Amino acid sequence: MSQGSIRFAKMLVFMVCLVPLGKLVLETFGIAGMSLGANPVETLLHRLGIWGLNFLLITLTVTPLRFITGKSWLLRFRRMLGLFAFFYVSMHFMVYAGLDQRFDLQAIFEDIAERPYITVGFAALVMLVPLALTSTNGMMRRLGRRWQKLHRLVYPIAILGVWHFYWQVKLDTLDATLYALALLSLLAYRLWRKYVRTAHARRTLQKPA
């Protein structure tokens, strides 16, 4: 893909990533007969959380997709997708802290300390912050090798995120299970690929010169 078409595609992807937010805005303000339903805070909270998780998993799909298709330009979208994950997760937390708890810091701290599913979700959010902060080109250059190491945090983050989702479901864990399976296959792909590559490298090394 040429520079121009990448730039255009990026703009397009950016717009698409804003669609879930746009829909929520329309619903919040009751535009075009849309509504958040009987429990608007819950709807906002759940939808933003789900999209945070969706973007996390989409971000984690980029690398496998690139290896499978061989299209390395796919990587050019990874940062934007990851930042959208951070954006939706942060909004999710803001709705929780602001609308659900009305910035009652004591209640929020209690929740984080006492409710394991909130502890887990909050941990994921905290770990996302350094990833977002170091997502610029300058930081990538400055951190060099350590950048990649740091950004491996995305794996525990995704695990904690799915866990957070799974734990807060009252009983019907079907959706959460599907997310867990999706994440599992994304992680399994990486492990498998690593295994294949090291095995290949070993064979290559063992070959007599």
Add this chain to the structure above:
Amino acid sequence: MTRCRYAKPLPKGPQSPGRYSSICLQCNGAQSGLIGKFKWEAALKSDEKVRSWEITSESNYLNRRQFILDAGLAAGAGLALASLPGDLRAQGRELDTVQGPYSTDEKPNSWQDVTTYNNFYEFGTGKEDPYRNAQDFVTSPWTVTVSGECGKPGNYAYEDIVGPHTFEDRIYRHRCVEAWSMVVPWVGFPLGDLLQRFEPGSDARFVRFKTLLDPKQMPGQRRAVLRWPYVEGLTMAEAMHPLTLMVVGVYGKELPNQNGAPLRLVTPWKYGFKGIKSIVEIEFTKRQPATSWETSAPREYGFYANVNPEVSHPRWSQARERRIGSGLFAEKQPTLMFNGYEEEVADLYAGLDLRKNF
């Protein structure tokens, strides 16, 4: 002494499904039947003055031979056997009601809130699933099987269940275990009045209720989210308590399907899941029934499920609740002990450790 004209002897021997007695339970076939007739009529709006005893329900129609035989025996030769048109329980039909006791003066939630935000897993686990998936649910004819430790077991038609009772408007607080709440203007009658008619025996210590099992109509039952059919239970004292309501309507109208038509339980001091919907079985038992939520997650949901701000759900606090309809920026409100019905029900649990018996 004349026998009630609408009376029919209870079938003897083992019950076969679909058969029920249309005996007038009010007079038990011993009086003139006028009370029963009058009360049945009272359930209808004046502009639909079809006398209920003139209507042949489908199951009655299917059992018409037996019915004719019984009718002959009952000397009620003038009974109209022709099936009259009209589903009496068509959605949205207005009910004749009187003002009942215990109503809160809090503002009821809108019809929209009450009928589109429901937990009724038989129709899906999403809050709007019941509204979407229950529209074609068939609630007429409807039969309730009464069994166990009582003097009058048998299969009763919906009309026989509700017939003798006066419908009351009761505005109750409704607190879900998920920490949200509503105020709902129910229409119903005291469950205790109904249970008395079945003459519970001295061995009856609990009442067990069951929801219809019908995966064809109830798509939620095609997945084992809970063990179907849904089962709920009350102690006899709870069941006989005057707050406990057998609900047939909401907002002065017949119960929409998504709210548990045609018959559901409401116990306002307990978490909403105790309010079993679309009831087809009532059983008087000696032992505490194993209820659905308790069975599926015993650490999280108990048999009593009394609203209690001091006993947290293992995963979330029950101290506060979000009132549905209060808007995006409303503060949560504190949850009240027994959902605000402490004065009425606290003595039911005297000496009981509410932390253990949650």
